[in-house]
Each structure stands twice: as C-alpha cells, then as structure tokens.
Amino acid sequence: MSHSAIHTDAHDASNVTNPEHAEHHIVSPLQYTYVFLTLLVGTAITVGAAYVDLGVMNPVIALAIACFKATVVILFFMHVAYQSRLIKVTIASGFFMFLVLITMTLTDYLSRAWGLW
Amino acid sequence: MDSALATPHEHAAHEEHEHVVLPQHRHHFETEEQQREAGSFGMWLFLLTEIMFFGGMFFAYLLYRNWYYPAFAAASNQLSVPLGAFNTVVLITSGFCMALGVWASEVRKKGLLVLMLILTTFFGLVFLGVKTVEYHEKYEKHHIPGDRFSISMFTNPAAYPETKDEKPLAPDMAQKTQIFFFLYFAMTGMHALHMIIGIGLLAWLIKRANRGDFTEGYVAPIENFGLYWHFVDIVWLFLFPLLYLINRHPLH
Numbered sequence: 395m396s397h398s399a400i401h402t403d404a405h406d407a408s409n410v411t412n413p414e415h416a417e418h419h420i421v422s423p424l425q426y427t428y429v430f431l432t433l434l435v436g437t438a439i440t441v442g443a444a445y446v447d448l449g450v451m452n453p454v455i456a457l458a459i460a461c462f463k464a465t466v467v468i469l470f471f472m473h474v475a476y477q478s479r480l481i482k483v484t485i486a487s488g489f490f491m492f493l494v495l496i497t498m499t500l501t502d503y504l505s506r507a508w509g510l511w
Numbered sequence: 512m513d514s515a516l517a518t519p520h521e522h523a524a525h526e527e528h529e530h531v532v533l534p535q536h537r538h539h540f541e542t543e544e545q546q547r548e549a550g551s552f553g554m555w556l557f558l559l560t561e562i563m564f565f566g567g568m569f570f571a572y573l574l575y576r577n578w579y580y581p582a583f584a585a586a587s588n589q590l591s592v593p594l595g596a597f598n599t600v601v602l603i604t605s606g607f608c609m610a611l612g613v614w615a616s617e618v619r620k621k622g623l624l625v626l627m628l629i630l631t632t633f634f635g636l637v638f639l640g641v642k643t644v645e646y647h648e649k650y651e652k653h654h655i656p657g658d659r660f661s662i663s664m665f666t667n668p669a670a671y672p673e674t675k676d677e678k679p680l681a682p683d684m685a686q687k688t689q690i691f692f693f694l695y696f697a698m699t700g701m702h703a704l705h706m707i708i709g710i711g712l713l714a715w716l717i718k719r720a721n722r723g724d725f726t727e728g729y730v731a732p733i734e735n736f737g738l739y740w741h742f743v744d745i746v747w748l749f750l751f752p753l754l755y756l757i758n759r760h761p762l763h
Contacts, residue, residue: 420614481555485559
C-alpha cells in the first residue's frame with residue numbers, strides 16, 4: 395500500500411498526494427461565532443438596503459449580499475473550505491451546472507419574442 | 512466477491528497503519544477518513560440535486576417577475592419584512608447551534624451536543640411558528656391562490672389602510688398577483704417541508720446523541736445532517752430577499 399505512508403502525513407492540506415483521505419479539520423466555536431456575526435450583519439444590511447431607493451441596484455445588492463452569506467455558510471458552516479479538492483470541485487461544478495441551466499432557459503424565453511415588444 | 516477481493520488488501524492495510532477498528536468503520540473502506548470523505552461526497556451530491564430542485568422554482572420566479580413586474584411588486588409589498596427578517600435571524604441562529612453541535616460531537620462533549628441539537632430544533636420550530644402566522648394572515652386576506660383569491664386589495668388599494676399609498680393595478684394585472692402568491696407558497700412551503708423533515712431527523716438524532724452514539728468518534732450522521740440543515744438555511748437566505756425585499760421600491 396504505497397499511500398499508507400502518505401496517509402500518516404497530516405500536512406497535506408490541499409489533498410494533493412492523497413486525494414481520498416482528507417484530514418478531519420475541526421472548525422472552532424470562535425470561527426463559528428464570527429460566521430454567525432457576519433450573517434447577522436449581512437441580514438441587517440440587506441433589510442436596511444431594501445428601504446433605500448436604489449432603482450435597479452436594489453435587487454442586485456440584495457442578491458449580492460445573499461450570495462455572500464451563502465458562500466460564508468458553505469465555506470465554514472458546511473466545512474467546504476477544509477474539504478478535499480474532489481469535494482470542492484464537485485460542488486463548484488454543481489453550481490456551475492445550475493447557472494448553465496438558468497442561462498440556457500432564459501436564453502430561450504428572452505429570445506422568443508425578440509423585437510416584438 | 513467483496514470479501515474475496517477486499518480481504519488480503521485490508522490485511523495489508525491494517526498491518527501498516529496500526530489501524531484501530533472502530534464499530535462504525537465499514538469493511539469496504541480502507542480507512543475511516545476515506546469512509547468520511549465518501550459520506551460527505553454523497554451528501555453533497557444529494558444537496559446538488561436539491562439545488563436543481565429549488566432552482567426550478569427560483570427560475571420560475573425570475574421569469575414571471577420579469578413578465579408581470581407590477582403585480583409582483585404589489586403582491587411582494589403585502590409580505591411582512593419584520594416577520595421575514597425575524598425569521599432570517601431565527602434560522603441563522605438555528606444554523607449556528609447546529610454548527611456548534613457538530614463541534615461538540617467532534618470534541619466528544621455529549622451533553623453539549625444534545626443541548627445544541629435541542630436548540631437547533633427549538634429555533635426551527637420558532638421559524639415554522641412565525642411562518643404559520645404569516646400563512647394565516649394570507650388566508651384572512653384571501654391571498655391564497657384559487658377560488659377564494661381576492662384581487663380587491665390590488666385593484667382598489669385606497670380602500671385598505673395597509674395599501675393606501677399603493678397605486679391600483681388594472682384587473683388583468685391584478686390577477687397575476689396570484690402567480691406571485693402561488694410561487695410564494697410553493698417556495699416557502701417546500702422550504703418549510705424540508706424544515707419539518709429536518710426536525711423529524713433532529714428528534715431521532717437527539718435520541719441517539721443522548722445514548723452517546725456520536726461522541727465516541729463517529730461524527731458522520733451529525734456532520735451530514737448539519738450539511739442538510741445549512742442547505743435549508745441557504746435556501747431561505749435567497750427566498751427572503753427575493754420574496755420580501757427586492758420589490759419595496761418598484762420601478763415606475
């Protein structure tokens with residue numbers, strides 16, 4: 395078993411030498427508290443921004459904050475920041491696939507009545 | 512076939528690693544880390560299918576909002592931002608408790624794990640309670656799509672104290688508010704269903720955690736449930752701004 399020797403090496407953080415054996419990283423309660431506070435601040439900002447008239451920027455800002463909050467949750471509450479590359483790339487490809495589906499479907503709807511409105 | 516192929520291989524691995532055989536370690540995984548990795552990978556594949564599932568409804572919302580913008584703006588203004596914001600904070604707190612529960616399981620603190628799972632359940636139930644209040648208000652206002660749906664608040668907003676500053680919609684556009692409310696109930700209802708399923712699983716996990724199942728080095732069920740619960744949080748992080756917030760200043 396050539397990789398059993400590598401397996402004992404706990405410093406393969408990015409999982410290059412041994413992709414199937416991710417180290418079990420424990421996220422500390424302090425880190426969770428920072429994430430929690432970030433999410434609360436994000437919620438406060440997004441509610442506050444909704445009452446300011448920013449025109450077309452209102453939905454853009456609301457969605458940008460939601461994406462930021464979701465990213466923080468995924469990286470730290472869901473431990474993705476400490477997962478193996480296999481899992482990171484799988485998740486990224488899932489989100490990419492979702493964006494492709496949205497874009498392709500919108501392309502259809504938005505182009506059907508092109509120039510007729 | 513399993514044993515014929517795996518046995519010699521496993522023996523070799525055991526000798527070299529000084530492997531501690533734990534009861535949760537299945538024989539077809541070479542090491543515990545590999546088993547954990549496979550579990551997380553599987554859970555994420557499931558969550559990606561969930562993204563596609565909710566994504567379909569988010570897409571419908573995006574498209575109809577573009578088509579029937581005035582109806583969506585008027586209908587969205589009927590949702591209560593304070594209740595929605597309160598629920599967002601409740602759900603974030605529930606997720607925070609869940610994250611601390613995962614930590615408690617990892618550092619083998621049984622009492623803390625049980626407490627955190629109970630708090631996660633408690634905040635989940637508070638969320639559902641507030642949602643019930645909101646649904647009931649929609650029922651009273653006849654804002655549930657179907658036979659008894661009433662467009663009068665949108666065609667004649669001046670007659671109602673809560674909509675007196677809104678502009679009236681033409682009857683055909685006012686009918687499209689039903690599409691907003693249909694999507695509102697479909698999306699928040701499907702989200703609530705996920706929470707109800709989650710609370711059911713939490714009850715089972717609390718029972719097992721109390722028995723000490725997850726504080727002896729076997730964290731996977733807590734960890735993977737945590738992934739599910741945080742995913743449900745993320746769905747709400749998008750539902751809240753899309754349904755409640757982005758139409759407060761409709762473009763005229």
